[in-house]
Amino acid sequence: MPAPEDFWSYFGAVATYLAVLAVPGGVVGWAAGLRGWALAGLAPLLSYAVAGLAGPWLAIAHVPYGSLSVAACTLLLAAVLYGLRRLAAARGWLTPGEEPGLPWTRRAHLAVGACVAVAVAVSITVVVSGRGGTTAVFQRWDTVFHANGIRYIAETGDGSLTGMGTINWYPQGSFYPNAYHLVGALVYELSGTSIPVTLNAVTMPIAGLFALAMAALVRQLGGRAVFAGSAALVAGGATTGAYESVSSGLLPFALGIVLTPLAVVALQRFLARPGVDTGAVLALSATGLLAAHSSALFGAILFAFPLVVQRWYRAVRGRRVDGVPEGTRAWRVVGGDVLRMLPVMVFAGLLGAPMILGAIGFTSGSYPYHAWGSHMPVWKALAMLATFKQVLPVPQIWLTVFLAIGVCTLVALRRMRWLVLSALGLSALFVVVACFGGEDWVISLSRPWWNDRFRLMALASIPLCLLAAHGMSETQRWLAKLASGRAWVRARPWLTGRVGLATAVLLVVAMGVLTGGFYRAANAKTVSLLYYNGLPGEVVPPVSQDEIDAMEHLGTLGIPAGQKVLNDRLDGTAWMYALTGVHPVAGHYDGGVAPPDALYLAQHFADYDRDPEARAAVQRLNVHYVLVGSGTIRRDTPIARGLQHLDGQDFLEVVYRNPGAVIYRIVK
Numbered sequence: 005m006p007a008p009e010d011f012w013s014y015f016g017a018v019a020t021y022l023a024v025l026a027v028p029g030g031v032v033g034w035a036a037g038l039r040g041w042a043l044a045g046l047a048p049l050l051s052y053a054v055a056g057l058a059g060p061w062l063a064i065a066h067v068p069y070g071s072l073s074v075a076a077c078t079l080l081l082a083a084v085l086y087g088l089r090r091l092a093a094a095r096g097w098l099t100p101g102e103e104p105g106l107p108w109t110r111r112a113h114l115a116v117g118a119c120v121a122v123a124v125a126v127s128i129t130v131v132v133s134g135r136g137g138t139t140a141v142f143q144r145w146d147t148v149f150h151a152n153g154i155r156y157i158a159e160t161g162d163g164s165l166t167g168m169g170t171i172n173w174y175p176q177g178s179f180y181p182n183a184y185h186l187v188g189a190l191v192y193e194l195s196g197t198s199i200p201v202t203l204n205a206v207t208m209p210i211a212g213l214f215a216l217a218m219a220a221l222v223r224q225l226g227g228r229a230v231f232a233g234s235a236a237l238v239a240g241g242a243t244t245g246a247y248e249s250v251s252s253g254l255l256p257f258a259l260g261i262v263l264t265p266l267a268v269v270a271l272q273r274f275l276a277r278p279g280v281d282t283g284a285v286l287a288l289s290a291t292g293l294l295a296a297h298s299s300a301l302f303g304a305i306l307f308a309f310p311l312v313v314q315r316w317y318r319a320v321r322g323r324r325v326d327g328v329p330e331g332t333r334a335w336r337v338v339g340g341d342v343l344r345m346l347p348v349m350v351f352a353g354l355l356g357a358p359m360i361l362g363a364i365g366f367t368s369g370s371y372p373y374h375a376w377g378s379h380m381p382v383w384k385a386l387a388m389l390a391t392f393k394q395v396l397p398v399p400q401i402w403l404t405v406f407l408a409i410g411v412c413t414l415v416a417l418r419r420m421r422w423l424v425l426s427a428l429g430l431s432a433l434f435v436v437v438a439c440f441g442g443e444d445w446v447i448s449l450s451r452p453w454w455n456d457r458f459r460l461m462a463l464a465s466i467p468l469c470l471l472a473a474h475g476m477s478e479t480q481r482w483l484a485k486l487a488s489g490r491a492w493v494r495a496r497p498w499l500t501g502r503v504g505l506a507t508a509v510l511l512v513v514a515m516g517v518l519t520g521g522f523y524r525a526a527n528a529k530t531v532s533l534l535y536y537n538g539l540p541g542e543v544v545p546p547v548s549q550d551e552i553d554a555m556e557h558l559g560t561l562g563i564p565a566g567q568k569v570l571n572d573r574l575d576g577t578a579w580m581y582a583l584t585g586v587h588p589v590a591g592h593y594d595g596g597v598a599p600p601d602a603l604y605l606a607q608h609f610a611d612y613d614r615d616p617e618a619r620a621a622v623q624r625l626n627v628h629y630v631l632v633g634s635g636t637i638r639r640d641t642p643i644a645r646g647l648q649h650l651d652g653q654d655f656l657e658v659v660y661r662n663p664g665a666v667i668y669r670i671v672k
Contacts, residue, residue, distance in 0.1 A: 045220020056295025059163025550664025
């Protein structure tokens with residue numbers, strides 16, 4: 005039976021997830037020389053890198069994946085990095101230079117930390133509010149695949165890139181980058197909760213991770229503490245950042261989005277001080293993004309490359325460039341960056357070889373690629389970008405105001421002016437896909453994101469959120485300057501040093517009040533789509549409580565792992581493995597390249613008595629039970645023909661029935 009879904013189970017699962025994010029990545033990052041905000045920010049990405057690399061490589065070595073083997077991999081990797089760093093220090097290869105140029109006071113560090121904590125709290129509140137009174141089971145398309153995958157890894161110890169796909173695409177499986185599932189399997193194993201609770205726990209702090217990544221990016225590039233805190237708060241409130249991707253069930257993609265800003269942190273550290281340690285962190289960050297989602301590394305390159313463009317432009321202009329002696333010719337700067345990047349790329353390629361080879365094989369395989377083909381007016385796409393909304397009709401007007409202020413004060417960005425180029429490039433990619441998505445060249449260009457404008461909106465939101473945070477920061481600077489000029493402030497010297505803090509607190513409080521708790525209600529409504537598969541109250545969730553009750557009863561029948569239970573592909577019964585450990589015939593809503601026997605039974609099982617091929621397929625799959633639910637995830641598609649009108653068939657016996665589901669035993 006599933007673990008109870010009470011407060012303490014959720015608390016334990018969330019705490020376990022945060023520990024899994026902090027410990028492996030924290031240990032590896034510390035061994036590689038990370039400290040401060042760089043360590044705090046990169047620790048989650050490095051944890052996903054450790055898990056994402058451990059799973060496939062342990063599978064190749066025929067070692068079970070689990071908490072103990074991941075701990076061993078963490079210690080081994082940390083020892084190697086620590087040894088390399090000590091060797092480099094002994095040889096005099098380490099030089100200072102990668103730390104941020106603008107010092108923060110202790111009060112500033114605490115204030116930014118408080119903003120990140122607020123963003124984490126907002127994120128958790130949004131998901132809890134979005135969940136509402138519904139079942140904890142996610143309702144959207146790919147969530148069943150992720151749920152089954154997490155349980156499969158935890159139960160079998162198979163962390164390979166194809167193993168969890170065998171729940172639906174048996175016997176060979178199907179490639180999928182699985183760092184999300186590998187970390188989820190650790191949370192499931194260590195917390196002892198159910199799969200739905202595990203998925204919810206991993207989802208709850210998603211925007212908080214986005215906030216932490218944004219704050220770490222601003223800190224690494226020498227930004228003001230107010231800018232970093234604003235970035236955290238904007239990230240925690242922007243609907244198009246993490247929440248829209250979550251609402252669509254794009255859970256690994258949402259993870260990749262919130263980790264993307266950390267690519268800039270790792271890249272800037274390496275450019276400022278090329279070395280074995282900074283290069284290793286950059287390579288691990290790249291593989292961590294690749295392991296989280298195939299498109300995350302592509303998106304990170306598009307987001308971060310303008311930083312390199314600005315660096316090279318400064319070299320051409322004869323300006324100072326981080327990590328390069330003054331007076332170095334521009335061509336030497338460019339050539340040196342490229343040459344130093346080559347070993348990092350080679351190292352990352354070797355680490356991520358299973359994922360790279362798997363992705364190449366998948367794209368050249370038989371799995372169908374379906375482009376979405378959006379054709380909206382250009383003005384509408386631009387309005388969506390500017391108002392941070394795509395799913396809901398209400399714009400996030402205060403983020404739009406701060407975005408406008410940020411654009412008008414671009415000069416004050418200084419070493420972060422590359423954000424403008426990043427915002428223009430990613431926004432243009434969104435507009436092209438949203439407005440001309442049916443064109444062949446657009447489909448080819450956007451294939452890493454499945455030609456999906458929702459995914460590209462999330463990617464474009466990263467620099468747009470940073471520009472809005474810059475606008476918020478500049479507003480605080482203006483308010484502080486205005487207050488400092490008042491006679492009553494100048495007459496009280498003890499107030500002078502507190503004006504900055506007071507205006508920052510005032511701005512944050514005003515923002516929280518004006519936006520209703522950083523757009524908590526709007527974002528909760530967006531996230532509720534994850535649980536309803538439509539606007540609340542408009543549709544019946546495809547995974548109904550009746551189906552959950554039937555699947556839980558199925559789990560009490562003692563069905564061994566070698567047997568499969570026949571079920572419909574599009575009703576909620578595809579969740580049976582995640583909820584009970586019983587193997588379904590159809591383990592995912594997606595029928596692309598489904599097993600032939602599964603496809604045949606979906607159409608012809610009702611003819612079992614008079615169809616020898618149906619009986620042969622049942623025997624090959626070792627099917628003894630049939631579970632039929634009610635309703636499908638596609639509202640215009642009924643239950644498969646082969647599973648209709650089974651009542652009264654003499655080859656079946658009813659063993660359980662409720663208003664929305666029925667379990668049959670095959671008796672012939």
